[in-house]
Amino acid sequence: MDFLEKMFRMIALIAALKIIGKVLLDFKAKTELTNSRNKLNYGLASRKDLSSLSNASFITWSLSILVELGFSNLQVMSYKLSDSYQIKASINGSDAYIKFIKLNLKDTPIDEDDYPTVGRPEVQEFLGTMERDNIKIGYVITNGNFSGDASEFAVTMPTGYYLKLIDGCELTRLHRRNQKQYLVANLD
Structure with missing residues (x-):
């Protein structure tokens, strides 16, 4: 592999990790909101x-x-x-x-x-x-x-x-x- 190809793969990997990280953070936020609503709805609220x-x-x-x-x-x-x-x-x-x-x-x-x-x-x-x-x-x-x-x-x-x-x-x-x-x- 030449230097340019390695650089391209590294940039693609970083971009993919950023996208995956954003998806996971969005999923976490939605899950926390749902859990909070469920706590309030089902009597588990503190x-x-x-x-x-x-x-x-x-x-x-x-x-x-x-x-x-x-x-x-x-x-x-x-x-x-x-x-x-x-x-x-x-x-x-x-x-x-x-x-x-x-x-x-x-x-x-x-x-x-x-x-x-x-x-x-x-x-x-x-x-x-x-x-x-x-x-x-x-x-x-x-x-x-x-x-x-x-x-x-x-x-x-x-x-x-x-x-x-x-x-x-x-x-x-x-x-x-x-x-x-x-x-x-x-x-x-």
Whole structure:
């Protein structure tokens, strides 16, 4: 083989490897997306999966859980494009407000408890909105955690008000429970 022929074969081999690499990367990306969707659809989602969703996808996913829990007449009341949405809904014949706070991870958490936190000010502000609009039932849902102050505040509501805080762990538990009930009902 002369030098030119060896050079041509080397260039062809490099081009073929680049094409194969691109095909494999595309396949990997599609597989990861499919796996992520399947986790969310079949109740295998973790808080890390929830954190990787876009804000709109997180809200859509969470709304499907609320419908399964018996909420109806879901209406978007307000939203910030960044991370917070407020929904008005009906549950057991009563109006309720639901506030979604999607927290974005700065780094991959080291362990399951290393997530951003929603504090008391956000929960207090939400209660103020409930009082202003005379809504007695409220839920604050996040993919992260609630601070101790926020949790303490939620259990000391004024008389006649009910406020439930649902963190990322509880949200995934609710989803898993609903998916299990759905699968059992459809297998019988």
